[in-house]
Amino acid sequence: MTRILAIDTSSAWCSVALSLPDAAPLVRHQKVSAGASQLLLPWVEALLSEASIELSALDAIAIGNGPGAFTGVRLGVAAVQGLAIATRLPVLPVASLDAIASQLVLTPAFISSGAQSFVIAVDARMEEVYWASYKILANQLPQRQGEIHLTPPEALELSNIDFLAGSALLEFGDRLFTNTSHPLASTHLDSAIGVNALGVLACAEEMWGKGLQQDVHLLEPLYIRNKVALTTAERIQQHG
Known part of the structure; x- marks a missing residue:
């Protein structure tokens, strides 16, 4: 079994999971307002410590790269870029809807x-x-x-x-x-199911098995929407 760290901050939840050989994944998953940036890296450190493993000993880092909350997607991607570059680990980008789908079928x-x-x-x-x-x-x-x-x-x-x-x-x-x-x-x-790191992890493990990991320098957010705000005139036109 591969050892993959999975991260998602693309929604209102901060979520981190760590897969380990012959053991259930370790998980931290909590709804936040604007505190994901304060929780994310300490949670990563805590899970690695609980598993008694160094970040550099992992096989890859998975990230929910969107679509989702603009700031949250950027936060998660930036964090993974820093971690992967420092350890020269490959990354596994997972679309948030794919992660949700992987969890839905288990309900x-x-x-x-x-x-x-x-x-x-x-x-x-x-x-x-x-x-x-x-x-x-x-x-x-x-x-x-x-x-x-x-x-x-x-x-x-x-x-x-x-x-x-x-x-x-x-x-x-x-x-x-x-x-x-x-x-x-x-x-x-x-209506209740949402994205979490366990879904990201499930998709990432399948991607790893297919050899779909990639160099961190290729990692980009998946925005879908290129324009994140409307002008006053556009809002008036849209709503009549």
């Missing part, structure tokens, strides 16, 4: 639903949603179908989808079902 509600296809939809602010479609594969993590989208909530494509999960459900509700005549039952919805 009792999803398993009992028998779903074979699903959408992860995350509130992207500015009246938009990050979303992507996934298929269940045997003995593998769910496979994303195409790119991660950034659209108004009404533009989600839910045709032939069995399950919907993510924070966009709480923010936009029925607006997400505009394009479908068959809204999903409440047993096929999960």
